[in-house]
Amino acid sequence: MISVASYNIQKSIGTDFKRRPERIVSVLGELDADVVALQEVDRRFGARVSSLSAEMLEKETDYRAVRFGVRPGSLGWHGNVILVRKNVEVLAQRAITLPALEPRGAVLADLKVGDDRLRVVGMHLGLVGLWRKRQAQAVLDALEGLEEALPTVMMGDLNEWSVNGGCLKHFAADHFVGQPGPSFPSVRPVFGFDRIITSQGLSIVESGVHGSLKAKSASDHLPVWATLSRSVEAEAAE
Numbered sequence: 029m030i031s032v033a034s035y036n037i038q039k040s041i042g043t044d045f046k047r048r049p050e051r052i053v054s055v056l057g058e059l060d061a062d063v064v065a066l067q068e069v070d071r072r073f074g075a076r077v078s079s080l081s082a083e084m085l086e087k088e089t090d091y092r093a094v095r096f097g098v099r100p101g102s103l104g105w106h107g108n109v110i111l112v113r114k115n116v117e118v119l120a121q122r123a124i125t126l127p128a129l130e131p132r133g134a135v136l137a138d139l140k141v142g143d144d145r146l147r148v149v150g151m152h153l154g155l156v157g158l159w160r161k162r163q164a165q166a167v168l169d170a171l172e173g174l175e176e177a178l179p180t181v182m183m184g185d186l187n188e189w190s191v192n193g194g195c196l197k198h199f200a201a202d203h204f205v206g207q208p209g210p211s212f213p214s215v216r217p218v219f220g221f222d223r224i225i226t227s228q229g230l231s232i233v234e235s236g237v238h239g240s241l242k243a244k245s246a247s248d249h250l251p252v253w254a255t256l257s258r259s260v261e262a263e264a265a266e
């Protein structure tokens with residue numbers, strides 16, 4: 029079993045409009061996942077440095093950030109960060125540029141979690157429906173273009189208002205689109221913007237929304253999580 033989570037941390041600004049990254053670190057400890065995809069990690073203005081420091085993560089959590097080396101001071105790419113437990117091996121990583129009216133991107137990492145190899149994509153799609161569809165297709169095209177296929181989980185804030193339409197149709201063509209539950213706004217969640225999507229080599233055993241008191245105050249989104257298992261067909265193929 030592999031545990032994963034996705035969390036839009038809103039630049040570490042909580043519902044009290046104060047930037048307190050230590051609250052995000054506390055929620056990460058509650059999640060206790062093997063792999064976490066974060067969105068909106070970078071600050072919005074200036075040099076757009078990370079609102080979470082690599083030093084804080086290393087010192088106060090069991091996580092380290094997969095480094096993409098795209099921009100100094102940033103842990104990821106356009107605010108997208110992949111965190112892995114310190115015992116998880118990073119086999120490869122790359123940034124994906126997404127078509128957009130506004131800066132958007134996704135990050136990809138191939139990991140070895142225990143005895144399993146797993147491909148993880150973290151993403152934050154745009155606010156406009158047409159561009160969300162184009163961005164979803166760009167992520168799928170990037171995966172299709174990779175030489176080696178691996179069991180894949182895609183996670184992030186999709187900003188998709190519909191339950192099964194819009195960009196979700198693109199992902200659902202060849203993947204399973206999980207529905208952890210409403211995650212936005214955190215104080216009283218109504219919309220399921222945050223999703224976990226798996227390839228045919230993976231099964232979602234269990235999933236949900238992490239709605240602790242700390243999570244409700246740390247960001248305007250609640251984290252979503254899932255427990256994954258390799259499918260029988262995928263294990264037999266190996």
